[in-house]
Amino acid sequence: MANFSDLKTEVQNRLTRSHSALTTLIPTFINETIDRIADENNWWFMKTTQPQTLTSSTENPVVIMTALLKELDQVYLVLTNSYKVLNHITIDDALALYEPSPVSGEPVDFVMEGRKITILPPPNKTYTMMVTYYSRFP
Numbered sequence: 001m002a003n004f005s006d007l008k009t010e011v012q013n014r015l016t017r018s019h020s021a022l023t024t025l026i027p028t029f030i031n032e033t034i035d036r037i038a039d040e041n042n043w044w045f046m047k048t049t050q051p052q053t054l055t056s057s058t059e060n061p062v063v064i065m066t067a068l069l070k071e072l073d074q075v076y077l078v079l080t081n082s083y084k085v086l087n088h089i090t091i092d093d094a095l096a097l098y099e100p101s102p103v104s105g106e107p108v109d110f111v112m113e114g115r116k117i118t119i120l121p122p123p124n125k126t127y128t129m130m131v132t133y134y135s136r137f138p
Helices: 004-015 020-040 091-098
Strands: 047-054 069-078 083-085 109-113 116-120 127-135
Touching: 004 020, 091 109, 091 116
Parallel strands: none
Antiparallel strands: 047 127, 069 083, 069 127, 109 116
């Protein structure tokens, strides 16, 4: 099946019914099934990596610009010869570790609030941060 229309036709043929009400519901059934499968699983083709450049003047929090974010996988820095995975911490932990005002340095932790990531401590120089996440189907 090359496209959605072919899939609808195949489903209709397998149902061996030609009732018009059923035919109009087939696209809904297909879309609901796709959504259910996607919600229950994280498939490799749903994984996305988004680079972000962090500088000492980067506004914190950094916004992940996608409404399709399903589940965060990993946040890491690209260093000269390696990668450094940042620790996902709670807001309470961040307040305990970094308040009243965090000193800038090489990022170690991050806090996720909705589609925003707060990097801690704030970056002291330019870094490339990679955010890997699973996205929903559009």
